[in-house]
Amino acid sequence: MKSITGSVIKDQSIYMLGFGLLMGLIFPFFTLILLKLPASKVLTPLYFSMCVIAGLIVGLINYLIFRGVVYKFLSSMAERMATFQKKLAAYHSTPASEQSCRAEECHIEASSTDILGKISEQFNSLIDSVVNFVEAEKNVDKFLDKLKRSLKLEDIADVILQAFSEYFGSQGSFLLVLERGEFQLVKTQGIDIQKEQIQDTFWRELLKQDKPLLIPKIESDSLHLHIGIGKIDPRHIALIPLKYQNQDIGVCGLISRQPFHRNFDSLEAGNFILQATPFIYNALIMKRLEVMAAIDELTGVLNRRFGLRRLNEEFERSKRYRMPLSVAMVDIDYFKKINDTYGHQAGDFILKTLANLLVQNIRVSDLVMRYGGEEFLLVFNGASAIDAYQIMDKLRAMAETMRLQYGSFDLKITFSSGISSYPSEKVNDVNGLIKQADAGLYRAKETGRNRIVISG
Structure with a gap:
């Protein structure tokens, strides 16, 4: 219907008063026909006037009721919408304490169960949905900002686990990544997981899914995890498969005492999760590149460039803390x-076999590098020349007793080694340390091979 005045409220007042006037005009005829009153008493100016006045009064009362109920409701909706619009416009420039729309500011009171009550509920639900969407967008912005400032995988894992825990409402979390075909535990927060608890088959099956696996309302007393301070029973677990461009990256696990704050299947939650995967993927690529740059491709031990860098670091540490440091230069006998x-x-095959023997039988704190050709350099932190000699002679004996099968050939391997150590009068720097070890290796070769010689 086309508006008369351009205002719904004014139109409503005209309709109601007009309807009252109409009823006042036709009411005398109803009384004349239905009540069979004398025409002399009904069809009079006074009676018509009283009926018209009564009709106008009824129309006015209806208008006032409409204005007090419907108009007030619509005015409240307009006021709340204006408040919400202002907050939304200034969302990114106002303090966090002023950003959220409290119920008394943006909601309409749903005081009835009719259509107005339903409109109120739908309006409030719409406001909440928009607020949640905008807050989620801002959370994503903060999340991305922190991720952009993190380069190492461990730092990225910290940011992701903290953000996921806050977003979904969990008390414990962990991140597994698929690296070189095996699952590696990168980081945990608020939960203690041992490496032996990581069952490879289960996680591979999980990565075949496209959505998080939710384990709600856990009742079994057999599942106990150390979360926070003390031992508790988790009641809700979410395992989120992480993928990037159809490549399996890993799994993020969230553990909570209460139901999670958000629906994992929602578009908003899915978008939040997707923001993390490129950063994990890039960090894994960077880590692989670092490993490739540091590792000798054939033997799997440190290459010369990276190994010497680590030796320089250990030498400076040895000088600073006045700790002994020894190196052993190793050369395979009759390799040519x-x-x-x-x-x-x-x-x-011989090089790889010897490299594996050396790596498997030294301390975690010691280093093995391929120095060049058939030569290896071992670095023993905190070890004197005698300590290094005992280790190397044990390795020499192990190599001597090995019988290697290569095709149809039975091969035998022995090596010679020269040892030097710091502090020493002949050693002032890393070059001097290596030079002395090389001199010891030369004497070992000259005196019969398959032996260890301490130089200096």
């Missing part, structure tokens, strides 16, 4: 003869 007789692939 092995290459010439059995081929270079056999030589590569």
Whole structure:
């Protein structure tokens, strides 16, 4: 219907008063026909006037009731909408304490169960949805800002676990990544998980899913996890598969005493999770590149460039804390003869075998690098020359007793080694340390091979 005045409220007043006037005009005829009153008493100016006045009064009362109920409701809706619009416009420039729309500011009181009550509920629900969406957007912005400032995988894991825990409402969390075909535990927060608890098959099956696995209302007393201070029973677990461009990255686990704050299947939650995956993927790529840059491709030990950098670091630490430091230069005996007789692939096999023997039988704090060709350099932190000699002689004996099968050939491997240590009168820097070890290696070769010689 086309508006008369351009205002719904004014139109409503005209309709109601007009309807009252109409009823006042036709009411005398109803009384004349239905009540059969004498025409002389009904069809009079006074009676018509009283009926018209009564009709106008009824129309006015209806208008006032409409204005007090419907108009007040619509005015409240307009006022709340204006308040919400202002807050939304200034959302990114106002303090956090002033950003949220409290119920008394933006909601309409749903005081009835009719259509107005339903409109109130829908309006309030719409406001809450928009507020949640905007808050989620701002959370994502903060999340991304923190991620952009993090480069290492461990730092990124910290940011992700903290953000996920706050967003979904969990008390414990952990991050697993798929690295070189195996699941690695990168970080935990508020929960203690041992590496032996990571069952590879289960996580691989989980990564085949496209959505989080929720384990709600856990009742079993057999599931106990150390979360926070003391031992508690988690009641809700969410396991989120992380993928990037159809590549499996890992799994994020969230553990909570209460139901999670958000629905994991919602578009908003899915978008929040998706923000994390590129950063984990890039961090894994960077880590792989660092490993590739540091590791000798054939033997799997440190390459010379990175190994010498680590040796310099350990040498400076040894000087600062006045701790002993020893190195051993290792050379495979008759390696050229092995290459010439059995081929270079056999030589590569020997190199890999010896490298594995060295790595598997030294301390975690010690280093092995491929120095060049068939030479390896071992670094023993906190070890004197005698300590290093005992370790190297044990390794020499192990190598001597090994019988290697390469194709149809039975191969034997021995090595010679020269040891030098710091502090020493002949050693002032890393170059001097290596030079002395090289001199010891030369004497070991000259005096019969398959032996260890301490230089200096």
